[in-house]
Amino acid sequence: MSTTTLGTRRTAPAPGTTPGNPTAPPRRRAAWVPTLLLLLGALYCLVPIVWVVTAATKSRAELFTTFTYAPGTGFLDNLAELSGYRGGVYWQWMANSALYAGVGALLSAAVSGLTGYALAKYRFRGRDTVFNVLLAGVLMPPITLAVPQYLLMAKAGLADTHWSVLLPSILSPYGIYLARIYAEAAVPDEVVEAARVDGAKDLRLFRSVALPMMVPGLVTVFLFQFVAIWNNFLLPYIMLGDDHKFPVTVGLYSLLAQGANEPALYTLVITGALLSVVPLIALFLGLQRYWRVDLLSGAVKS
Amino acid sequence: MASPSTRPPRRLAPYGFLAPATLLFALFFALPIGYAVYLSFRAVRVKGLGLGSHARQEVWAGLSNYSSALADSELLAGSGRVLLYGALLVPTMLGLALFFALLLDVPRVRFSAFSRLVIFLPYAVPGIVASLLWGFLYLPTVSPGYFLLTQAGMSGPDLLHGNGLYLAMANIAVWGGTGFNMIVIYTSLRALPAEVYEAARLDGCSELQIALRIKIPMVAPSLVLTFFFSMIATLQVFAEPMTLKPLTNSMTSTWSPLMKVYRDAFVNGNVFSAAATSVVIALATLVLSFGFLKLVNKRADGGS
Numbered sequence: 001m002s003t004t005t006l007g008t009r010r011t012a013p014a015p016g017t018t019p020g021n022p023t024a025p026p027r028r029r030a031a032w033v034p035t036l037l038l039l040l041g042a043l044y045c046l047v048p049i050v051w052v053v054t055a056a057t058k059s060r061a062e063l064f065t066t067f068t069y070a071p072g073t074g075f076l077d078n079l080a081e082l083s084g085y086r087g088g089v090y091w092q093w094m095a096n097s098a099l100y101a102g103v104g105a106l107l108s109a110a111v112s113g114l115t116g117y118a119l120a121k122y123r124f125r126g127r128d129t130v131f132n133v134l135l136a137g138v139l140m141p142p143i144t145l146a147v148p149q150y151l152l153m154a155k156a157g158l159a160d161t162h163w164s165v166l167l168p169s170i171l172s173p174y175g176i177y178l179a180r181i182y183a184e185a186a187v188p189d190e191v192v193e194a195a196r197v198d199g200a201k202d203l204r205l206f207r208s209v210a211l212p213m214m215v216p217g218l219v220t221v222f223l224f225q226f227v228a229i230w231n232n233f234l235l236p237y238i239m240l241g242d243d244h245k246f247p248v249t250v251g252l253y254s255l256l257a258q259g260a261n262e263p264a265l266y267t268l269v270i271t272g273a274l275l276s277v278v279p280l281i282a283l284f285l286g287l288q289r290y291w292r293v294d295l296l297s298g299a300v301k302s
Numbered sequence: 303m304a305s306p307s308t309r310p311p312r313r314l315a316p317y318g319f320l321a322p323a324t325l326l327f328a329l330f331f332a333l334p335i336g337y338a339v340y341l342s343f344r345a346v347r348v349k350g351l352g353l354g355s356h357a358r359q360e361v362w363a364g365l366s367n368y369s370s371a372l373a374d375s376e377l378l379a380g381s382g383r384v385l386l387y388g389a390l391l392v393p394t395m396l397g398l399a400l401f402f403a404l405l406l407d408v409p410r411v412r413f414s415a416f417s418r419l420v421i422f423l424p425y426a427v428p429g430i431v432a433s434l435l436w437g438f439l440y441l442p443t444v445s446p447g448y449f450l451l452t453q454a455g456m457s458g459p460d461l462l463h464g465n466g467l468y469l470a471m472a473n474i475a476v477w478g479g480t481g482f483n484m485i486v487i488y489t490s491l492r493a494l495p496a497e498v499y500e501a502a503r504l505d506g507c508s509e510l511q512i513a514l515r516i517k518i519p520m521v522a523p524s525l526v527l528t529f530f531f532s533m534i535a536t537l538q539v540f541a542e543p544m545t546l547k548p549l550t551n552s553m554t555s556t557w558s559p560l561m562k563v564y565r566d567a568f569v570n571g572n573v574f575s576a577a578a579t580s581v582v583i584a585l586a587t588l589v590l591s592f593g594f595l596k597l598v599n600k601r602a603d604g605g606s
Contacts, residue, residue: 035413039413041480042416042420046420051439064443064444068446111322137327140335148333167329167330168330171331206319230428249430252430256549257547
């Protein structure tokens with residue numbers, strides 16, 4: 001199986017396309033122009049990241065007066081002030097985000113795995129209809145869903161609870177799509193048949209034969225859904241009123257909106273923004289070996 | 303293939319596996335959509351002075367919500383703004399994504415693992431945070447660009463007012479989305495057999511010619527996919543303009559159609575008109591999506 005993860009590289013074929021230059025062996029010569037252009041792209045991507053790192057170290061007085069990228073002296077004060085803001089509500093936001101994204105993505109990967117496997121490995125009436133209807137869900141603008149979802153949640157007495165954000169995040173049409181492609185490629189029909197001949201029941205077959213084979217694909221589904229839920233703004237913004245249930249995105253937004261009248265809050269917003277991206281970046285760097293980017297382009301080969 | 307004797311017990315199993323997804327779909331997709339359509343045909347009539355519990359009554363409104371939604375100049379203006387924003391954003395983002403993916407694929411390119419990771423990094427940054435960071439960087443007192451320009455005796459463009467706002471918004475989305483699309487395109491480049499390039503090189507093709515004549519046509523399916531998802535994401539822009547709003551007074555509360563629906567439903571309290579508008583947006587999205595897919599399929603059929 002060909003696995004292309006974010007970290008792998010194909011060794012570059014190096015035929016003698018660089019004639020001349022007898023001093024350096026031709027196959028070792030670096031392509032400097034593409035390298036430089038790529039580094040420029042990387043620099044562009046780092047501009048706001050480096051900014052938030054330096055800005056978070058600036059005190060209120062330094063924020064708008066010192067040079068953009070000059071480090072300041074107030075990081076620990078900012079951190080202490082953010083942690084103390086309204087009894088540590090910021091950390092509550094982070095915990096909420098972790099809850100919504102962690103539990104939501106886990107359940108999402110489970111449901112996607114089950115659904116994707118069934119769609120890939122069974123032939124049954126209505127299979128294509130189910131798949132197409134689920135997939136059409138991707139096209140639904142979130143606002144078309146979120147407004148009536150809110151009204152229905154309110155009727156059920158669930159609006160402004162953790163459930164109102166968690167439950168609608170579980171079903172991921174995109175996750176099901178990925179799980180289906182993955183199951184098709186990674187779970188051989190022969191293995192399923194062999195296990196069935198050995199007398200394995202459907203559920204047991206899924207749990208002990210198919211599921212282990214689908215783990216790399218499901219890790220990818222988990223990661224995508226984790227990022228999608230962590231970064232989601234519209235749904236929790238509509239569902240929640242009590243700011244103790246906010247995820248960090250909505251919390252930061254409310255802090256920024258308040259900062260428009262109270263610029264003293266800007267240092268808190270910036271420090272909070274920095275801390276809010278740390279978990280996701282850590283997750284990506286930590287798990288980059290385990291998730292399969294090739295799923296995205298549909299280029300799965302077994 | 304399974305023997306007929308194993309068929310009957312297998313019949314029910316797939317439906318059982320699909321049950322959780324079906325239940326969730328019914329509760330959180332189908333039911334809300336149905337409810338939105340229902341609400342879009344309803345309205346509140348106020349009787350008398352509007353006092354007392356029976357003074358406000360929900361009644362059938364026919365198509366009146368739709369006709370007022372379609373006649374609403376704000377919705378039209380918002381759609382125009384989003385189309386202009388998308389016209390700036392999508393070609394720039396996908397052009398850069400393709401460009402970087404091709405650069406990563408050039409033989410003997412250095413620091414490619416580093417560049418790839420750093421360009422992908424913004425994907426992990428929420429739209430709210432990305433807009434917040436760029437929003438500050440657009441402020442003349444913070445921006446390093448302004449600092450350099452004023453040192454040189456020039457004045458910078460105002461990115462938070464007037465037409466500059468489109469550039470400001472598009473830049474945030476380009477920053478956030480290029481890396482993700484680059485990885486999708488790059489991955490499909492990697493899936494191409496290396497022998498094709500070897501043969502082309504032996505025939506005397508330059509790297510540029512290989513990129514233009516072989517690589518780009520072969521990653522066309524990925525480009526279609528990334529274009530499709532970028533288009534849908536553009537139509538749904540909400541968090542980014544909401545975040546810039548506190549930083550500039552030229553961002554109105556109805557800048558994008560989604561913001562207008564939010565304002566109608568939750569600020570003005572008219573869920574009926576909001577429902578009609580969101581159904582219109584959903585239909586427009588579906589028509590655009592299927593139109594696009596049909597166009598692509600037609601091209602693919604015509605080409606083969």
